[in-house]
Amino acid sequence: xxxxxxxxxxxxxxxxxxxxxxxxxxxxxxxxxxxxxxxxxxxxxxxxxxxxxxxxxxxxxxxxxxxxxxxxxxxxxxxxxxxxxxxxxxxxxxxxxxxxxxxxxxxxxxxxxxxxxxxxxxxxxxxxxxxxxxxxxxxxxxxxxxxxxxxxxxxxxxxxxxxxxxxxxxxxxxxxxxxxxxxxxxxxxxxxxxxxxxxxxxxxxxxxxxxxxxxxxxxxxxxxxxxxxxxxxxxxxxxxxxxxxxxxxxxxxxxxxxxxxxxxxxxxxxxxxxxxxxxxxxxxxxxxxxxxxxxxxxxxxxxxxxxxxxxxxxxxxxxxxxxxxxxxxxxxxxxxxxxxxxxxxxxxxxxxxxxxxxxxxxxxxxxxxxxxxxxxxxxxxxxxxxxxxxxxxxxxxxxxxxxxxxxxxxxxxxxxxxxxxxxxxxxxxxxxxxxxxxxxxxxxxxxxxxxxxxxxxxxxxxxxxxxxxxxxxxxxxxxxxxxxxxxxxxxx
Numbered sequence: 001x002x003x004x005x006x007x008x009x010x011x012x013x014x015x016x017x018x019x020x021x022x023x024x025x026x027x028x029x030x031x032x033x034x035x036x037x038x039x040x041x042x043x044x045x046x047x048x049x050x051x052x053x054x055x056x057x058x059x060x061x062x063x064x065x066x067x068x069x070x071x072x073x074x075x076x077x078x079x080x081x082x083x084x085x086x087x088x089x090x091x092x093x094x095x096x097x098x099x100x101x102x103x104x105x106x107x108x109x110x111x112x113x114x115x116x117x118x119x120x121x122x123x124x125x126x127x128x129x130x131x132x133x134x135x136x137x138x139x140x141x142x143x144x145x146x147x148x149x150x151x152x153x154x155x156x157x158x159x160x161x162x163x164x165x166x167x168x169x170x171x172x173x174x175x176x177x178x179x180x181x182x183x184x185x186x187x188x189x190x191x192x193x194x195x196x197x198x199x200x201x202x203x204x205x206x207x208x209x210x211x212x213x214x215x216x217x218x219x220x221x222x223x224x225x226x227x228x229x230x231x232x233x234x235x236x237x238x239x240x241x242x243x244x245x246x247x248x249x250x251x252x253x254x255x256x257x258x259x260x261x262x263x264x265x266x267x268x269x270x271x272x273x274x275x276x277x278x279x280x281x282x283x284x285x286x287x288x289x290x291x292x293x294x295x296x297x298x299x300x301x302x303x304x305x306x307x308x309x310x311x312x313x314x315x316x317x318x319x320x321x322x323x324x325x326x327x328x329x330x331x332x333x334x335x336x337x338x339x340x341x342x343x344x345x346x347x348x349x350x351x352x353x354x355x356x357x358x359x360x361x362x363x364x365x366x367x368x369x370x371x372x373x374x375x376x377x378x379x380x381x382x383x384x385x386x387x388x389x390x391x392x393x394x395x396x397x398x399x400x401x402x403x404x405x406x407x408x409x410x411x412x413x414x415x416x417x418x419x420x421x422x423x424x425x426x427x428x429x430x431x432x433x434x435x436x437x438x439x440x441x442x443x444x445x446x447x448x449x450x451x452x453x454x455x456x457x458x459x460x461x462x463x464x465x466x467x468x469x470x471x472x473x474x475x476x477x478x479x480x481x482x483x484x485x486x487x488x489x490x491x492x
Contacts, residue, residue: 058100059083060486062460064093065105068467069112070433071451080110082458085484090454103486108478109466111432112451113143113170113459115439116414117328118259118400121147121172122154123188126404128355133403133410134162134169136353139492140411141461141474143482144171144439144449146400148214148239148259151188152176156208170482171459173211173443175239179227181218185291189216195226202230211443212237215255217263218283218291219243228254237442239328244279244298247272252322256442257398261329261383265306268315268386275302275309304375307382319393326442327390328400331420332413334383337372341407341416346475350412353492362407387424397421398442399435415475428471458484 059081067075067090081089081099096102121133137145147155155174162169178189179201192198202213213231215224215238224243231238238255242248242263249267252258266275282298289297332341341347351359390397399421401413414435421431440450448457460481465473480487 057084059088060101060103061097061099062103062105062110063096065108065110067110067452069451070429070437080452082484085458087452087454087456087458105462109463110452111461111463111467112436113461113482114141114414114435115144116142116401116403117146117398117439118148118330119145119403120150120405122150122158124404126358126361129358129404132355135492136410137170138168138480138482138487140414141477141480142170142411142414143459146439147172147174149175149178152208175212175214176205176208176210178214178216180216181220181223183218183285183291183294185216185218185295192219192223195222198223198226199230202227202234206234206236212239215240217241217244217295221246224251245283247276249318249321252325255325257326257328258322259328260334261327261386264318264386265303265382267318268311269306269309270311270314271309272314275306278302304378307378319389319395323393323395326396326398326438328398329383329387330400330402331383331387331424332416333402333406335380335420336406337376338380342366350409354409365407384424387421391425396438397434398438418471418474422471428468431471432467
């Protein structure tokens, strides 16, 4: 170690995102050089300008930086060294190391790469957005995503492209299609009319390479248990909406994550038995409604009565039963109407990153007057309240957005979710944990991801401002490191 960089080292000044050689001004150097030497140096610098687009086979150090992660807390004045896709060293800063490239982290903050735990990469007809989505996630520091439902014939090619060497895309984990009941809510879902079909559905998805499964709302209890049993046999994590035919405290303890806080409100009501009986009667679907219409009707009829009959005693029983199940509340979806994304001061900049045609399509929805119904208002308030209760009970919480649904800009919306989690009562560090530690634990990947530690993957985000002071500072991105590749903010 020494105070000055070695002759071969490059020092990146993060404030200006320029390469500094710590020698005479370039004009003076060029003036005294033969033309051939100038040409060679120019070619070298052109090559060097693209260094951040690939993982170097040589080491890179981020020096004198403050590390912020939920497993290790705050570590000041650290030097983090990584090579390709692995963190190889973390030590107290004591000068510039003799390493091929160095990033100046002075006054900056390094957090683990973020996850979005609830996205739909292919559930849109907007081909421009599909193409742009992976790089948008990365540009906002989202280095891993969990796709929670899409047609397998569309998902597999998309995943292959995202996982290809050199792709500018986050790590991706997929469930394949939604596993629904004899009646399905969405066309892309898989119908499961009986336990035998349910077992076959999971086995087929496992053979196609999914990373987990997702159970949907219209499954019957016997189909639900068959899906769970088969997934466990194949060691596949389980995400689920609470089936409308079941109670959250019964179904929730059998799955690994519950999405959107949906249907928990019934279990928290003092008259939950009566509401469940009414819901099961509606599920007989005597009017032959479509699955989508049936589910919508049940939510519209029974959600508000459940919320208005909230019982602390009944809710405590429910939360105790699901205390080990990861909750992915998607607050920006549930409660976003009380804090519309496009009214935020930084919306315009994020919106401008979308493809031009996507902007036109979305603007039509933005221009429509949005009327916040009483039901939506109450569910928004309930969702924030429930997450606060879950935080008090130390129930694990994960950060997800349902991107790109409901005008969710890929990547940007994850930061909105973190802000909503803090609004619900989480600390900034707990919100960061929801987007780092919780997802890694869900996939049993804590030895590889979730924190900044030696031996873990080189997925990190360098921030200009302290996220502990304000969770919104997770958007003050200077550089993103994904699989050991360094991307400056200007690269996207």
